[in-house]
Amino acid sequence: MSQFTFAHRFDQVSGSAIREIFKVIAQPGMISFAGGNPSPAALPDDTVRVIADEVLREKGKVLLQYGATEGYPPFVESLLQYVRDMLKCDIPAVLPVTGSTQAMDLLCKALIDPGDNILIENPSFLGNMQCMKLYQANLIPVESDEDGMIITDLEAKIKAYHPKMLYTIPTFQNPTGKTLPEDRRQKVAELANAYHFVVAEDDPYRDLRYDGTPVPSIKSFDRDGWVMFLGSFSKIISPGLRVGYIAGHPDLIRKCTVGKQSTDVHTANLNQAVVDQFIRRNLLPDHIQTVCAAYGEKMKFMLSKLAEFPGDVRYTKPQGGLFIWAELPEHLNAKSLLDKAIERKVAYVPGTHFCVGGGHENTLRLNFSNSTMEQIETGMNFLRDLVAENI
Amino acid sequence: MSQFTFAHRFDQVSGSAIREIFKVIAQPGMISFAGGNPSPAALPDDTVRVIADEVLREKGKVLLQYGATEGYPPFVESLLQYVRDMLKCDIPAVLPVTGSTQAMDLLCKALIDPGDNILIENPSFLGNMQCMKLYQANLIPVESDEDGMIITDLEAKIKAYHPKMLYTIPTFQNPTGKTLPEDRRQKVAELANAYHFVVAEDDPYRDLRYDGTPVPSIKSFDRDGWVMFLGSFSKIISPGLRVGYIAGHPDLIRKCTVGKQSTDVHTANLNQAVVDQFIRRNLLPDHIQTVCAAYGEKMKFMLSKLAEFPGDVRYTKPQGGLFIWAELPEHLNAKSLLDKAIERKVAYVPGTHFCVGGGHENTLRLNFSNSTMEQIETGMNFLRDLVAENI
Numbered sequence: 001m002s003q004f005t006f007a008h009r010f011d012q013v014s015g016s017a018i019r020e021i022f023k024v025i026a027q028p029g030m031i032s033f034a035g036g037n038p039s040p041a042a043l044p045d046d047t048v049r050v051i052a053d054e055v056l057r058e059k060g061k062v063l064l065q066y067g068a069t070e071g072y073p074p075f076v077e078s079l080l081q082y083v084r085d086m087l088k089c090d091i092p093a094v095l096p097v098t099g100s101t102q103a104m105d106l107l108c109k110a111l112i113d114p115g116d117n118i119l120i121e122n123p124s125f126l127g128n129m130q131c132m133k134l135y136q137a138n139l140i141p142v143e144s145d146e147d148g149m150i151i152t153d154l155e156a157k158i159k160a161y162h163p164k165m166l167y168t169i170p171t172f173q174n175p176t177g178k179t180l181p182e183d184r185r186q187k188v189a190e191l192a193n194a195y196h197f198v199v200a201e202d203d204p205y206r207d208l209r210y211d212g213t214p215v216p217s218i219k220s221f222d223r224d225g226w227v228m229f230l231g232s233f234s235k236i237i238s239p240g241l242r243v244g245y246i247a248g249h250p251d252l253i254r255k256c257t258v259g260k261q262s263t264d265v266h267t268a269n270l271n272q273a274v275v276d277q278f279i280r281r282n283l284l285p286d287h288i289q290t291v292c293a294a295y296g297e298k299m300k301f302m303l304s305k306l307a308e309f310p311g312d313v314r315y316t317k318p319q320g321g322l323f324i325w326a327e328l329p330e331h332l333n334a335k336s337l338l339d340k341a342i343e344r345k346v347a348y349v350p351g352t353h354f355c356v357g358g359g360h361e362n363t364l365r366l367n368f369s370n371s372t373m374e375q376i377e378t379g380m381n382f383l384r385d386l387v388a389e390n391i
Numbered sequence: 392m393s394q395f396t397f398a399h400r401f402d403q404v405s406g407s408a409i410r411e412i413f414k415v416i417a418q419p420g421m422i423s424f425a426g427g428n429p430s431p432a433a434l435p436d437d438t439v440r441v442i443a444d445e446v447l448r449e450k451g452k453v454l455l456q457y458g459a460t461e462g463y464p465p466f467v468e469s470l471l472q473y474v475r476d477m478l479k480c481d482i483p484a485v486l487p488v489t490g491s492t493q494a495m496d497l498l499c500k501a502l503i504d505p506g507d508n509i510l511i512e513n514p515s516f517l518g519n520m521q522c523m524k525l526y527q528a529n530l531i532p533v534e535s536d537e538d539g540m541i542i543t544d545l546e547a548k549i550k551a552y553h554p555k556m557l558y559t560i561p562t563f564q565n566p567t568g569k570t571l572p573e574d575r576r577q578k579v580a581e582l583a584n585a586y587h588f589v590v591a592e593d594d595p596y597r598d599l600r601y602d603g604t605p606v607p608s609i610k611s612f613d614r615d616g617w618v619m620f621l622g623s624f625s626k627i628i629s630p631g632l633r634v635g636y637i638a639g640h641p642d643l644i645r646k647c648t649v650g651k652q653s654t655d656v657h658t659a660n661l662n663q664a665v666v667d668q669f670i671r672r673n674l675l676p677d678h679i680q681t682v683c684a685a686y687g688e689k690m691k692f693m694l695s696k697l698a699e700f701p702g703d704v705r706y707t708k709p710q711g712g713l714f715i716w717a718e719l720p721e722h723l724n725a726k727s728l729l730d731k732a733i734e735r736k737v738a739y740v741p742g743t744h745f746c747v748g749g750g751h752e753n754t755l756r757l758n759f760s761n762s763t764m765e766q767i768e769t770g771m772n773f774l775r776d777l778v779a780e781n782i
Contacts, residue, residue: 002642003587003615003616003640003642004501004502004589004640004642004643004646005502005555006501006502006646007500007501007502007503007504008504009500009504010501010646010649013649014649015648015649015652016649016652016653019460019652035457037456037457038456040452040456043451043452043455043456044455045447045451045452045454045455046451048447048451048455049443049444049447049448049451052440052443052444052447052661053440053443053444056436056439056440056443057440060434060436060437060439060440061431061434061436062631063436063631064434064435064436064439064628064629064630064631064632065428065429065431065434065629065630065631066426066428066625066630066631067631069410098489098633098655098659099655099656101653101654101655101656102654102655104653105653105654105655109398109400109525110395110397110398110401111395111396111397111398112398113398113399113400127652127653127656128653130649130652130653131653131654134500134650134653164396196394198395224394225394234457237455238455238456239455239456239457239656240453240454240455240456240457240458240659240660240661241455241659241660241661242489242655242656242657242658242659249394249395251393251394251395252395255395255397255401257406258401258404258405258406258407258521259525261406261407261410261518261521262407262492262495262496262518262519262521262522262525263492263493263496263522263654264489264490264492264493264496264633264655265490265492265518265630265633266633267633268489268631268632268633268659268662269631269632270443270631270632270661270662271659271661271662
């Protein structure tokens with residue numbers, strides 16, 4: 001018992017289970033399929049160093065001074081054009097934020113009262129689920145098939161729960177790797193416009209495509225501004241810089257901006273200026289191509305290793321992103337197996353942590369981006385044998 | 392009317408009035424006593440550039456990767472020692488945050504339910520008042536005299552309102568410049584320990600002392616961990632880097648850490664690494680001395696100019712910080728006068744914006760750090776004449 005009486009928003013929140021697992025697996029020699037980290041080779045440290053040096057030489061006093069909550073003006077300009085070009089639709093306003101996690105925090109701050117309903121894919125991204133729980137929202141899972149949310153179930157849940165928001169990761173979803181097809185995206189936008197709820201379209205993995213053809217964003221089908229697009233530079237430049245953005249209707253951007261005034265005043269100027277130069281110098285296309293080539297090879301190799309698993313193990317076959325989702329035979333418990341895996345120096349995240357209300361004890365999430373081909377070979381062999389022994 | 396239904400936490404919050412004033416006064420030739428910005432000369436851009444280059448060379452991959460919510464490990468180590476040395480007392484835990492504004496956001500997230508009472512100096516810092524309002528706290532003003540909070544009124548308010556928190560800026564307060572004397576600080580800590588409420592001791596200006604002798608922190612009188620110390624590098628290195636910290640009881644630090652997981656995951660590693668090097672290379676004492684010499688001269692000059700104002704104008708005489716608080720004769724309205732001042736290219740912030748529930752229309756806040764001596768001369772002459780004309 002602590003001497004402090006904490007706010008009720010923490011009643012259902014004890015902290016990220018993943019971040020706790022990370023502490024356990026931070027041992028030398030561990031092969032980790034647990035995180036969602038970019039590979040070290042994908043982090044452009046030399047380029048960031050050169051750019052940081054240049055922008056600090058040219059604009060040092062401006063960058064070290066207080067900035068506008070609305071963002072570092074050159075970055076707001078380049079970012080708005082970047083998002084418009086990427087989404088191929090009109091984007092009226094954009095707000096740079098301190099990683100796209102902050103976009104979710106500000107969106108909830110702007111919209112969510114305790115007890116409000118939020119529809120969500122199940123499983124979904126743990127970090128943002130914790131965010132929504134801290135705003136005391138009710139998370140209502142929408143049923144999925146192999147392509148993601150099932151539209152008939154989505155519409156039924158909209159009618160039953162009158163949600164304030166739908167939270168979705170439509171492209172290479174975390175944790176499943178699934179991508180919502182174009183026709184369903186259009187339906188999601190239409191439903192939001194018809195029933196007047198906000199769609200938080202969280203799309204940090206969209207550039208990490210190794211196969212197939214790009215799918216238009218939900219935002220591109222939005223008529224009246226009900227879809228807010230959450231973007232990130234964490235997967236294509238650096239998560240350590242903490243630069244993301246939220247784009248969409250100016251009324252909501254304004255409310256998020258007021259929330260941000262008393263959250264962190266503004267995102268660090270130097271960090272915005274570095275990303276601004278990546279955009280202005282058009283460095284992203286080549287860098288993304290290099291990153292995708294390496295990640296695609298790893299993903300295909302991990303999928304080929306999963307094909308060697310005993311017959312009852314099922315798994316998603318993503319066309320990009322960072323994750324594969326696996327389902328072991330019903331009677332296996334991925335949490336208990338993790339203890340044995342860690343003894344053999346292999347780690348993953350049990351799928352139950354991503355599920356609304358837990359359950360799905362036989363599932364797990366595998367990341368391939370942050371391991372070498374050799375580590376994938378060794379680690380997946382261990383896991384295959386471990387599963388075979390326990391079936 | 393917006394198409395969106397915003398959360399009730401925004402019912403009483405429309406955005407920072409100061410940030411709106413900043414937009415109006417962003418004109419060439421404006422002499423601004425309005426902000427709280429460091430002077431450009433006080434921003435160590437060359438040093439930051441050299442350090443950024445070095446840390447990115449040595450640790451680039453680590454800095455660009457995801458970091459721990461608990462902070463960049465070398466910085467957590469140097470920061471803890473720095474805070475212990477500065478406060479000369481045992482500090483069990485520290486959390487680096489994205490500017491000390493985030494410390495306040497996380498502390499409210501950890502502790503404040505809607506309707507909770509928070510005691511506060513009146514006037515106080517607008518940004519953190521907005522933060523507390525967004526957590527739907529009731530702000531209860533404590534009476535002050537020329538030395539800050541009056542302890543008998545503080546105790547009476549504690550008994551009447553059973554506060555969850557006391558928010559105080561004890562040193563060179565924003566907006567008044569007042570410094571709470573040692574005996575009152577000790578009493579504040581004793582009351583917190585007796586009545587079990589959290590003191591948020593916000594102390595960003597403590598190093599900016601131009602006169603008199605340093606006063607021990609409230610935290611240094613804390614017995615059981617009820618005082619949380621909020622620190623900032625914004626005034627002594629750079630606000631644009633967004634690096635601050637919260638120090639105190641590990642239970643509360645832990646709860647703030649869980650809140651931070653879904654607020655911005657972690658403070659940008661590069662920014663933490665830069666401040667870490669300022670501490671490790673012991674660059675702060677000399678830099679602070681240089682900054683204080685320049686600011687002290689400006690403050691004394693502004694005070695000497697205020698002495699030329701018509702007799703009924705009263706003002707605080709701070710020993711440091713960034714602000715002087717002035718009271719015009721009762722019948723004058725500092726908001727109406729601001730329009731005329733802006734026509735003459737001089738700006739300040741009307742004091743009413745800092746007051747709980749408004750009022751105090753005859754007050755204003757003057758900043759001296761971000762103006763040259765010539766600007767102080769010219770601007771204060773204008774203001775003196777303006778007041779004289781309107782008395």
